[in-house]
Amino acid sequence: MINLKPAIEAGYTGRGVEVGIVDTGESVGSISFPELYGRKEHGYNENYKNYTAYMRKEAPEDGDGKDIEASFDDEAVIETEAKPTDIRHVKEIGHIDVVSHIIGGRSVDGRPAGGIAPDATLHIMNTHDGTKNEIMSAAIRNAWVKLGERGVRIVNNSFGTTSRAGTADHFQIANSEEQYRQALLAYSGGDKTDEGIRLMQQSDYGNLSYHIRNKNMLFIFSASNDAQAQPNTLTLLPFYEKDAQKGIITVAGVDRSGEKFNGSNHCGITAMWCLSAPYEASVRFTRTNPIQIAGTSFSAPIVTGTAALLLQKYPWMSNDNLRTTLLTTAQDIGAVGVDSKFGWGLLDAGKAMNGPASFPFGDFTADTKGTSDIAYSFRNDISGTGGLIKKGGSQLQLHGNNTYTGKTIIEGGSLVLYGNNKSDMRVETKGALIYNGAASGGSLNSDGIVYLADTDRSGANETVHIKGDLQLGGEGTLYTRLGKLLKVDGTAMTGGKLYMSARGKGAGYLNRTGQRVPFLSAAKIGRDYSFFTNIETDGGLLASLDSVEKTAGSEGDTLSYYVRRGNAARTASAAAHSAPAGLKHAVEQGGSNLENLMVELDASESSATPETVETAAADRTDMPGIRPYGATFRAAAAVQHANAADGVRIFNSLAATVYADSTAAHADMQGRRLKAVSDGLDHNATGLRVIAQTQQDGGTWEQGGVEGKMRGSTQTVGIAAKTGENTTAAATLGMGHSTWSENSANAKTDSISLFAGIRHDAGDIGYLKGLFSYGRYKNSISRSTGADEHAEGSVNGTLMQLGALGGVNVPFAATGDLTVEGGLRYDLLKQDAFAEKGSALGWSGNSLTEGTLVGLAGLKLSQPLSDKAVLFATAGVERDLNGRDYTVTGGFTGATAATGKTGARNMPHTRLVAGLGADVEFGNGWNGLARYSYAGSKQYGNHSGRVGVGYRF
CATH class of the missing domain: 2.40.128.130 (Autotransporter beta-domain)
Known part of the structure; x- marks a missing residue:
C-alpha cells in the first residue's frame, strides 16, 4: 500500500540512522523481547514510578477473529495460523512497544521483521506517569532535549492533545496561540543565552521550535483519533511560526481502501505539512500471537521508519529536505492536490527513496557534504516554484525531466543533469555543472566548471541545449569534447578557459586534409573565441586540433575547431620507442595496418560521402562493389580520438x-x-x-x-x-x-x-x-x-x-x-x-x-x-x-x-x-x-x- 518494496529490495534498512521514540505504555515486553532488546530508555518523568500496560482508545473494541495483514508493509506480511489478538488482551506489551516495533523491530528466528527500518538505532523514551495512564508534558520536553543532545534527527510522537478537556499539564486549541506567544517571549526576542534557551524549552511549542531550528530535528506526530477536522494541537506550531514547517509532519490515518479512518482527525490547517498512512497493523513479538492494532499512533511510525530509510540513503538531508521529500512524493488521494482531509496524500516510500518530486516550500538546499568521489541521485521529475541550491563537495545527479521554476545555484561540488531542466542555472567558482548526454536547461551563468559529458556508448554525438542565454565568466572553464555541440537559443558570452578533449567515440572520423567541427552555436555570440583566456586540448591518439574559428550564418553564430588526423604509421613508430622490447615490432605493424585502412577511408570520402558518425547507425550501401563503411568509420574514429597514452596497447591489438x-x-x-x-x-x-x-x-x-x-x-x-x-x-x-x-x-x-x-x-x-x-x-x-x-x-x-x-x-x-x-x-x-x-x-x-x-x-x-x-x-x-x-x-x-x-x-x-x-x-x-x-x-x-x-x- 505504501510501495515499500523498492526500498527493501535496494537494501535499505535504516542502518546508521538514530531514531527517537517518545511514547508511553511501557511494559516488560520492551526489555524481554529480542525484537527491541537493549533499545529502551527509562524515566524522563520525575513522577515515574512503575510501568503499566497503556491502552489507547483507538484500538477496536473486540478482535474480529480474522488474520490481519500488516497494511503498512504489503511485502513483509506477518503470517501465522494463530488468531490475531487485540492489544488490550496482551498485558505484557504496551503502546510504546508496538510503535517501536513498527519503526524498527528486528527479525527474530527467521520471521519477517515487523519494522520498516530494522537496523536503525532506536532511542525509546518513556513518558508514562506511572499512575494515570497519561503522558506528562514536562517528560515529553525532557525527552526531546535528551534526544537533541544525542544528535537524534528523527523523532516519532504518537500522542497529542486536542480540544477535549485535559489536565492542567496539557494545553488545548483554545490556548495554543497563547502558549506560542509565551514561548516567543521566553526566547527574549532572539536571546540565544542559556537562560533564554531554558525558558523557551519550558513550553511545548518553544521546545519544538528550538529543536527544529537549532538541532535540525524532524518531529513526526500522529493526528490523534477524535474524528475532528483539526489534528493534534502539537502539530499547529507552523500555523504560527511558518519556518517550523520544515521540522514537523502530521500523519493522519487511512484504511486499506485509502479512505480516511473514521476515528482519525483530519489534516485540517496543517495540510501543507501533513500526509496519510495506514492506521492498522498486525505485529508479532516472540512468544505472542499477532497483535491487531489500529489508530494514527501506528500511522506515524510508518512515516518515521520511512524517514529513517531516506536518511540512510541521503545522510546529509536536513529536516527540511526530509519533510519535502516525504510530502511531495506522496500519492495524491481524495481531492486533487493538497487537501484538508488527506494532506499531500498517501505515503509512497518507494518514490520517496528517489528524492523529492517538487520544491513547493522555497529553495531546496542540498548540502551533500563529502568529496567528489561520492554521488547521490534524484530520479523523480521535480516541479514547483522553488529552486535548488547545491552545496558540499560530493555529486548530486538529477535524472528526471524537471520543471521547477526557481533558480539552480551550484556553490560547491557538482550537479549532473541527465534529463531536461527548466531552471536557470548559476555556477559559482567552486561548483561544477555537468550536462550528461543530451541534457538541456535554462539560461546559464558560470564562473565555475561547465562540463559536457557523454552517455551514448554507440558513439552518436549529443547536443546540450541551453534554452536561454549563456554567460561564461573569466574565472570558469568550459570543458567539452570534439563532436559535442553546445546549442544556445539566446546570446552566448564566452570567457574563461576552454578545454577541448579530442578523445571519445562521438568525435567523428578525421581525414588527412582536415575539417571544421563546431562546438558552440548561438543566436548570437557576443564575444568571439579570443575572449577565452586560455585554450587547451588533451589531443587524441591521431587527432590534431589546429585552431578555433568563428563563423556567422543565417541561423546564428558558430565556434568550431579545425582538426585533421595524424599518420598512424609514424605515430606507432614513435610509440614503439617507449614500448617494451617484445612489443616494438607488433606496435609498428599495427600502426602500418591502420594507416593503410585510413588511406582507403580517405579515398572513399572523396568518391562518395560517407555517413558522419551522427547518422552512421546503419552501414553505408551506396557504393557498388564496396563493403559497408559505417562501422569501419566509427571504429577508426574511436582509435583516432583515443587517449594517446593508450597508443602502445591499441597499435599492438591491431597487429x-x-x-x-x-x-x-x-x-x-x-x-x-x-x-x-x-x-x-x-x-x-x-x-x-x-x-x-x-x-x-x-x-x-x-x-x-x-x-x-x-x-x-x-x-x-x-x-x-x-x-x-x-x-x-x-x-x-x-x-x-x-x-x-x-x-x-x-x-x-x-x-x-x-x-x-x-x-x-x-x-x-x-x-x-x-x-x-x-x-x-x-x-x-x-x-x-x-x-x-x-x-x-x-x-x-x-x-x-x-x-x-x-x-x-x-x-x-x-x-x-x-x-x-x-x-x-x-x-x-x-x-x-x-x-x-x-x-x-x-x-x-x-x-x-x-x-x-x-x-x-x-x-x-x-x-x-x-x-x-x-x-x-x-x-x-x-x-x-x-x-x-x-x-x-x-x-x-x-x-x-x-x-x-x-x-x-x-x-x-x-x-x-x-x-x-x-x-x-x-x-x-x-x-x-x-x-x-x-x-x-x-x-x-x-x-x-x-x-x-x-x-x-
Missing part, C-alpha cells in the same frame, strides 16, 4: 599477433609429441606392444616485459612392434588441446594428429630413424581490438612433419649406453583463410603456407637399474635453419582493399632440449614409463610431463 604466436606454440607442441614417438622406437622389447600415454605441457614466452603463456594436454594411443630382426615401427593417434594467452588476447587450439616412426639398426655403425606426423587443428581466438572493441575468430589448418635421424650407440660405464643422435625435420604448415567477427578492426586473413627446416642433435644416456628398470637422461639442441614465419597477410574486416599483415613475437630459432625418464617392466607383459622434458631458450621455456602404460603380447 593481431595472437594468430602467429598461438600457431607457433602449437607447432612446437606437435614437435614434442613426435619426439615422444622417436624415443619409443628405442625400446628393445620384442613382440607387439599397445601404448596409452598422456602428456601435459606448460610453456612461457617472455621478452622485454611482455609475456605469453601456453598450456596443453595430449592423450595418445598406439602400437609398437618389431617388424624385422633389426627393425622397429610405431604409430600413435593423439588428441590435443592447448591454450595460449598474451596481453588482451587468448587462443584455444584443438587438434587430432597421427604420429609414426621406424628405426632400423645397422649393427656397430649405428641406426637410422624415419619420422612422420600429420595433424589438423582449429584455433579459436578471442581478443581486444582498437580503442574499445572485441573480435573473435577461428582458423583451421594442418601441420605435417617429416624427420630423418641417425645415431650411434657408445658403451657407457659397465652396463649403460650413450647414444649420439642427429638429423633434420621438415615442418609444413598450411592454414585456411579466415575472417574475425565483432569488430570492423578485426582481421581478415589470407591462407598461409609455411615450410621450416629444423636441425636436430642430441645425446641420450641409458642406465639399467635392474633387469626391469632403466633410467634415461637426454640433452640436445634444435635450430630452425630458415625463419619460421607464421604471420598472416590480409586486412581489417572493415576494409575492401587495404592490406597488411599480423605481427608476431620473436620466437626463438634455437632451442635447447633436455629430459629425464624411466621405463619399468611390471611383469605379465605390462610396462610403464615416466618422462620429463624441457625445451627452450633465454626467452622461451616449455616444460612437459608424460606418463604411460603398455602391454606386450
Whole structure:
C-alpha cells in the first residue's frame, strides 16, 4: 500500500540512522523481547514510578477473529495460523512497544521483521506517569532535549492533545496561540543565552521550535483519533511560526481502501505539512500471537521508519529536505492536490527513496557534504516554484525531466543533469555543472566548471541545449569534447578557459586534409573565441586540433575547431620507442595496418560521402562493389580520438599477433609429441606392444616485459612392434588441446594428429630413424581490438612433419649406453583463410603456407637399474635453419582493399632440449614409463610431463 518494496529490495534498512521514540505504555515486553532488546530508555518523568500496560482508545473494541495483514508493509506480511489478538488482551506489551516495533523491530528466528527500518538505532523514551495512564508534558520536553543532545534527527510522537478537556499539564486549541506567544517571549526576542534557551524549552511549542531550528530535528506526530477536522494541537506550531514547517509532519490515518479512518482527525490547517498512512497493523513479538492494532499512533511510525530509510540513503538531508521529500512524493488521494482531509496524500516510500518530486516550500538546499568521489541521485521529475541550491563537495545527479521554476545555484561540488531542466542555472567558482548526454536547461551563468559529458556508448554525438542565454565568466572553464555541440537559443558570452578533449567515440572520423567541427552555436555570440583566456586540448591518439574559428550564418553564430588526423604509421613508430622490447615490432605493424585502412577511408570520402558518425547507425550501401563503411568509420574514429597514452596497447591489438604466436606454440607442441614417438622406437622389447600415454605441457614466452603463456594436454594411443630382426615401427593417434594467452588476447587450439616412426639398426655403425606426423587443428581466438572493441575468430589448418635421424650407440660405464643422435625435420604448415567477427578492426586473413627446416642433435644416456628398470637422461639442441614465419597477410574486416599483415613475437630459432625418464617392466607383459622434458631458450621455456602404460603380447 505504501510501495515499500523498492526500498527493501535496494537494501535499505535504516542502518546508521538514530531514531527517537517518545511514547508511553511501557511494559516488560520492551526489555524481554529480542525484537527491541537493549533499545529502551527509562524515566524522563520525575513522577515515574512503575510501568503499566497503556491502552489507547483507538484500538477496536473486540478482535474480529480474522488474520490481519500488516497494511503498512504489503511485502513483509506477518503470517501465522494463530488468531490475531487485540492489544488490550496482551498485558505484557504496551503502546510504546508496538510503535517501536513498527519503526524498527528486528527479525527474530527467521520471521519477517515487523519494522520498516530494522537496523536503525532506536532511542525509546518513556513518558508514562506511572499512575494515570497519561503522558506528562514536562517528560515529553525532557525527552526531546535528551534526544537533541544525542544528535537524534528523527523523532516519532504518537500522542497529542486536542480540544477535549485535559489536565492542567496539557494545553488545548483554545490556548495554543497563547502558549506560542509565551514561548516567543521566553526566547527574549532572539536571546540565544542559556537562560533564554531554558525558558523557551519550558513550553511545548518553544521546545519544538528550538529543536527544529537549532538541532535540525524532524518531529513526526500522529493526528490523534477524535474524528475532528483539526489534528493534534502539537502539530499547529507552523500555523504560527511558518519556518517550523520544515521540522514537523502530521500523519493522519487511512484504511486499506485509502479512505480516511473514521476515528482519525483530519489534516485540517496543517495540510501543507501533513500526509496519510495506514492506521492498522498486525505485529508479532516472540512468544505472542499477532497483535491487531489500529489508530494514527501506528500511522506515524510508518512515516518515521520511512524517514529513517531516506536518511540512510541521503545522510546529509536536513529536516527540511526530509519533510519535502516525504510530502511531495506522496500519492495524491481524495481531492486533487493538497487537501484538508488527506494532506499531500498517501505515503509512497518507494518514490520517496528517489528524492523529492517538487520544491513547493522555497529553495531546496542540498548540502551533500563529502568529496567528489561520492554521488547521490534524484530520479523523480521535480516541479514547483522553488529552486535548488547545491552545496558540499560530493555529486548530486538529477535524472528526471524537471520543471521547477526557481533558480539552480551550484556553490560547491557538482550537479549532473541527465534529463531536461527548466531552471536557470548559476555556477559559482567552486561548483561544477555537468550536462550528461543530451541534457538541456535554462539560461546559464558560470564562473565555475561547465562540463559536457557523454552517455551514448554507440558513439552518436549529443547536443546540450541551453534554452536561454549563456554567460561564461573569466574565472570558469568550459570543458567539452570534439563532436559535442553546445546549442544556445539566446546570446552566448564566452570567457574563461576552454578545454577541448579530442578523445571519445562521438568525435567523428578525421581525414588527412582536415575539417571544421563546431562546438558552440548561438543566436548570437557576443564575444568571439579570443575572449577565452586560455585554450587547451588533451589531443587524441591521431587527432590534431589546429585552431578555433568563428563563423556567422543565417541561423546564428558558430565556434568550431579545425582538426585533421595524424599518420598512424609514424605515430606507432614513435610509440614503439617507449614500448617494451617484445612489443616494438607488433606496435609498428599495427600502426602500418591502420594507416593503410585510413588511406582507403580517405579515398572513399572523396568518391562518395560517407555517413558522419551522427547518422552512421546503419552501414553505408551506396557504393557498388564496396563493403559497408559505417562501422569501419566509427571504429577508426574511436582509435583516432583515443587517449594517446593508450597508443602502445591499441597499435599492438591491431597487429593481431595472437594468430602467429598461438600457431607457433602449437607447432612446437606437435614437435614434442613426435619426439615422444622417436624415443619409443628405442625400446628393445620384442613382440607387439599397445601404448596409452598422456602428456601435459606448460610453456612461457617472455621478452622485454611482455609475456605469453601456453598450456596443453595430449592423450595418445598406439602400437609398437618389431617388424624385422633389426627393425622397429610405431604409430600413435593423439588428441590435443592447448591454450595460449598474451596481453588482451587468448587462443584455444584443438587438434587430432597421427604420429609414426621406424628405426632400423645397422649393427656397430649405428641406426637410422624415419619420422612422420600429420595433424589438423582449429584455433579459436578471442581478443581486444582498437580503442574499445572485441573480435573473435577461428582458423583451421594442418601441420605435417617429416624427420630423418641417425645415431650411434657408445658403451657407457659397465652396463649403460650413450647414444649420439642427429638429423633434420621438415615442418609444413598450411592454414585456411579466415575472417574475425565483432569488430570492423578485426582481421581478415589470407591462407598461409609455411615450410621450416629444423636441425636436430642430441645425446641420450641409458642406465639399467635392474633387469626391469632403466633410467634415461637426454640433452640436445634444435635450430630452425630458415625463419619460421607464421604471420598472416590480409586486412581489417572493415576494409575492401587495404592490406597488411599480423605481427608476431620473436620466437626463438634455437632451442635447447633436455629430459629425464624411466621405463619399468611390471611383469605379465605390462610396462610403464615416466618422462620429463624441457625445451627452450633465454626467452622461451616449455616444460612437459608424460606418463604411460603398455602391454606386450
